[in-house]
Amino acid sequence: MPPAYYIGLMSGTSLDGVDGVLVHFDGPKLQVLATSTLAFDAGFRAELLALNSPSDNELHRAALAGNHIAASYAQVVTDLRHQLIQQGGDAAGIRAIGAHGQTVRHQPQRWADGPAGVGYTLQINNPALLAELTGVTVVADFRSRDVAAGGQGAPLVPAFHQHVFGQPGQTVAVLNVGGIANLSVLPDNPAEPVLGFDCGPGNALMDAWCLQHTSQPFDADGAWAASGQCLPDLLALLLDEPFFSLPPPKSTGRDLFNRPWLQDKLQSFAAAQPQDVQATLTELTAHACADSVNIYAKDAKSLVVCGGGAFNHDLMRRLQARLPEIQVSPSDQHGLPALEVEAAAFAWLARQTVTGQPGNLASVTGALGPRILGAIYPA
Template sequence: MEQELYIGVMSGTSMDGVDTALVAIEGERIALLASDDFPMPSALKQQMLDICLGQQTSLVDIGRLDHLLGHLFADAVNALLAKSGYQPSQIRAIGNHGQTVFHQPTGDTPFTMQLGDANIIAAKTGIDTVADFRRKDMALGGQGAPLVPAFHKTIFHSTDSSVVVLNIGGIANISVICPDAPVLGYDTGPGNMLMDAWCYEHTGEKFDRDAAFARQGEVNPPLLAKLMQEPYFELSPPKSTGRELFNLPWLMAQLADMHVSAADVQRTLCEFTALTIANEVRRHQTGPQPELLVCGGGARNPLLMARLAQLLDDWQVAPTSTKGVDHDYMEAMAFAWLAQRRLHHLPSNLPEVTGASRLASLGVVYYA
């Protein structure tokens, strides 16, 4: 297979910006050529948060956001091209995840909704665009998430020990690669989402830079115990979650009738994230040198990384960057790879991860 260039576009549950990654793909070889972090307007983010948290909305609001996000993602791609010096004609396709505003993978009417009109992206960039990756998997009985474990399977390999790839975005999810075993993957629970929301509420900062706020407090054991009682943690994989469950109103409900300082809440949330991740990672320990490779924004939280290393002292804990894969752009790279799989009609889901009834080539192509 000849080398082709693709751009992946990812805006995750943290909604802290649009990550773009330009990659070269040749067979199973994937190289990051350029990357960028495009800012998301605060007003647009707030409108999406309102929808995610169940506030009343309308078809007009949904349509307007779909349009605005289409332009935002197109502008992010064009900014990456300008920064890198590549031309649209050199790019085979864009893989655009879209902005998730609701994910309900269970119940009588399972569905997932990502906004960002791919027609606008294709027209404004002049590049064929692949989007709507999750719904085919759900139509086949799957959760539609997580999709990145299939990419992790391609770029990381285990020998005689477990390799677990942990993405800490708004939600934390793991891909489990064990010797002579199918790949597993699922959402462990909150990543940065609750920490970011609480930090913004009490400091005005979008996230707790260097865990400075959390370091001012101490873990509150009663609060931590209450948080750990969330039924999601008792579910067996395949499972996925999002902002519709873990959000600020959920946290406030846990805090009802409790008197905990703001800094202690922040420190407890960090411990909560670390503990829920470590509990799941530990289930998959095999071999003498298991590795936990961390990507996403949480890899930049020194307190969270330190606690993971302490809780998993039998594991080698390190950012994916130590393996040559930029921990900030892993998911954007994954959606570039998913676009490549779609254009070549190759399967891109893992039924053992999502619960789908069969393999499928995911995504819908929007031609420029």
């Protein structure tokens, strides 16, 4: 019997574009058969950034952005389908697409008692259009059900991390560094609950500062940060943000860690050299992530790093310096390339949904219990 294929599509808080993978789960471990990426152009990236805060006519603009994302997703699906056919696979065997969408609001906290006070999370997307364009069943809006059940709606990847990176008899920590950084703690005993939460900013602040001062969308290899010096007083001010001291479950996003937040913190550092600020922002990410590992993954011997941050050599160096007893390495060395992990996670979540299985972990999000996530848009 031929395998059932699943596609995972992810456009994360780094706002750099779409990552797509085509996988199947029928063997002892997942098999990635095809990958594809599509960068967002500068104009659309600016529009997504604008939609992260209140703006004029934002409902209309958000709807158009959702159409744009669906069309981008469909282009990636077409590429993945062609790669599968070239390998001799049957494109009709693609069971479902897991389409995350683009997060523009993440407010999971409860505002008041009763259903009207439940928090929310919003990902721009048009899954109906994506199903129409591809002819494939689409699963989308993964986070809302967890929030409705009292959870944070994020992170959702720890269950997948356990599936791929978990090792009986060894505690493993997995750090995903996208726009926001999140940590999964996979216990040595599979019977024990998995822990996971957002640590704070990943690449979001570094990318924003780099774009502002170098016109480059990110600090390639962390070279610019490596040319500067960390400013201890600024780092202390940045770390004074209350989010860092909150216990799990917790999640965050650009609602908090954004350019206005950074500009407010920099008011007393107007004379600072831009490269020193970049070095400090890189140290902020390393500090927040390493502290999380030291507090919640004391027994871990390995930190598996995925997401775009795995390519920031300066960040990886800073993480290793703060975690001298732990081997810090990219997920490529553990069987799955760093830029494929999140997209593969949403392929796995799509499979969970269409097969009627829960996708969240209450121990991670704080939800009332396991829930089948997402809404299904039939082909």
